[in-house]
Amino acid sequence: xxxxxxxxxxxxxxxxxxxxxxxxxxxxxxxxxxxxxxxxxxxxxxxxxxxxxxxxxxxxxxxxxxxxxxxxxxxxxxxxxxxxxxxxxxxxxxxxxxxxxxxxxxxxxxxxx
Amino acid sequence: xxxxxxxxxxxxxxxxxxxxxxxxxxxxxxxxxxxxxxxxxxxxxxxxxxxxxxxxxxxxxxxxxxxxxxxxxxxxxxxxxxxxxxxxxxxxxxxxxxxxxxxxxxxxxxxx
Numbered sequence: 158x159x160x161x162x163x164x165x166x167x168x169x170x171x172x173x174x175x176x177x178x179x180x181x182x183x184x185x186x187x188x189x190x191x192x193x194x195x196x197x198x199x200x201x202x203x204x205x206x207x208x209x210x211x212x213x214x215x216x217x218x219x220x221x222x223x224x225x226x227x228x229x230x231x232x233x234x235x236x237x238x239x240x241x242x243x244x245x246x247x248x249x250x251x252x253x254x255x256x257x258x259x260x261x262x263x264x265x266x267x268x269x270x
Numbered sequence: 271x272x273x274x275x276x277x278x279x280x281x282x283x284x285x286x287x288x289x290x291x292x293x294x295x296x297x298x299x300x301x302x303x304x305x306x307x308x309x310x311x312x313x314x315x316x317x318x319x320x321x322x323x324x325x326x327x328x329x330x331x332x333x334x335x336x337x338x339x340x341x342x343x344x345x346x347x348x349x350x351x352x353x354x355x356x357x358x359x360x361x362x363x364x365x366x367x368x369x370x371x372x373x374x375x376x377x378x379x380x381x382x
Contacts, residue, residue: 191370200360200373246313257328262312
């Protein structure tokens with residue numbers, strides 16, 4: 158039972174264009190969401206996060222949008238660069254249980270020059 | 271600026287052998303974790319330690335044991351390795367459980 162779903166296993170975009178990575182969740186008790194980026198042969202690295210009390214958080218080229226009513230969040234990368242090519246994981250934290258993060262299966266982004 | 275360091279990076283084991291994956295963090299974090307990543311399965315939590323002296327099971331603890339040796343170190347032991355334990359293992363830490371976590375570079379384990 159996947160509580161955090163990244164329905165697109167892969168995404169390909171042109172350099173300079175916008176990349177939009179999507180994440181859906183089923184548990185309304187999630188109160189904090191994070192995006193991680195992972196390059197091959199490396200550990201995941203934290204990218205950006207958003208609290209459930211906000212609907213947008215921006216950090217440079219990266220913006221995360223949260224639509225609580227739709228239980229949906231998205232990561233926008235503008236403009237996309239070849240160095241952004243990686244696997245992106247969405248993760249969620251449960252408000253009543255700080256024990257662990259719930260992870261999506263990841264989306265592999267390829268940014269083509 | 272080491273962050274989370276885990277060893278070994280690569281290991282090949284025969285079925286039934288035992289081994290320990292070592293992990294250390296230098297960020298003075300209270301919480302530490304062991305994850306495994308398998309194709310199509312995402313990141314799955316094996317065990318975690320909310321603070322020094324405590325350990326708890328995650329989603330997939332069977333076949334593993336852990337030790338929180340001190341605040342810095344958290345080891346993962348496979349007592350009798352099985353081919354199903356072939357995976358990439360990541361150690362991670364966070365200031366407290368539920369906060370942003372920081373990962374090590376991974377340990378590639380193959381059990382033949």
